[in-house]
Amino acid sequence: MSFTIDxxxxxxSVDVDGDTPLLWVLRDVLGMTGTKxxxxxxxxxxxxxxxxxxxxxxCITTVDSIGEGKxxxxxxIGGTPAGAKIQKAWLEHEVPQCGYCQSGQIMSASAxxxxxxxxxxxxxxxAMSGNICRCGTYVRIREAIKLAxxxxxxxx
Ligand code: FES
Ligand code: FES
Numbered sequence: 304m305s306f307t308i309d310x311x312x313x314x315x316s317v318d319v320d321g322d323t324p325l326l327w328v329l330r331d332v333l334g335m336t337g338t339k340x341x342x343x344x345x346x347x348x349x350x351x352x353x354x355x356x357x358x359x360x361x362c363i364t365t366v367d368s369i370g371e372g373k374x375x376x377x378x379x380i381g382g383t384p385a386g387a388k389i390q391k392a393w394l395e396h397e398v399p400q401c402g403y404c405q406s407g408q409i410m411s412a413s414a415x416x417x418x419x420x421x422x423x424x425x426x427x428x429x430a431m432s433g434n435i436c437r438c439g440t441y442v443r444i445r446e447a448i449k450l451a452x453x454x455x456x457x458x459x
Contacts, residue, residue: 308369310335311379321367326350328366329376337377337406341435348434351407352376358414358430377406385417385451392451400438408434412448421452 307316308325310333317332324343329335329352338361341349345360352361353375380386389412399405408431415422415430422430427448436444 304367306366306369308366309371309373311375312373317366319366322365324362325352325364325366325369325374326361329361329374335376335378339403339406341404341407345433346435347404348407348411349404351410351434353380353410353414356414356417358411360433375410377410380410380413383413383417385420386413388451389413389416389447392447395450396443396447398440398443398447400436400440404434404436404438404440408436408440408444412444412451416448416451422448 304321305316305318307314310329315333317328319328319332326338326340329338330340338352339349340362341347343362345363348360350360350362351358353359354364354369354372375383381390386409389409393409411431411434415426419426427445431444
């Protein structure tokens with residue numbers, strides 16, 4: 304079946320089954336490999352993208368559920384105000400270790416910051432708790448989100 308979905312502001316036509324996860328459309332059909340596969344069961348957050356600005360797990364988002372929704376991926380998040388701030392703070396704090404989880408982390412953090420420009424610790428916990436980092440970069444992630452939000456950041 305043919306679907307046209309808006310990915311990073313560009314209409315993309317894909318010929319796949321309707322129940323194909325968006326993650327596979329992005330990676331295998333469109334060749335956009337910035338979005339990562341971790342668990343495939345909405346348990347790790349590696350595959351996080353935005354759908355109309357909200358963080359969603361692309362591994363369980365079927366292509367036929369997207370409709371007119373606008374998909375934003377890690378490839379374009381730097382073009383949004385919140386995403387630009389988050390990426391700058393990520394660099395400043397040198398957040399990534401192996402890097403595998405990081406596009407998902409950045410997408411969740413960007414959605415948080417766009418929704419809540421000055422998130423509390425509880426807001427950060429809520430928004431980020433579904434994003435697993437096997438390298439344990441959680442402290443730097445938190446500090447980078449606070450830096451991006453213009454909050455006080457403690458010394459490392
Ligand atoms: S791959 Fe989607 S949440 Fe893990
Ligand atoms: S940086 Fe390695 S899994 Fe998060």
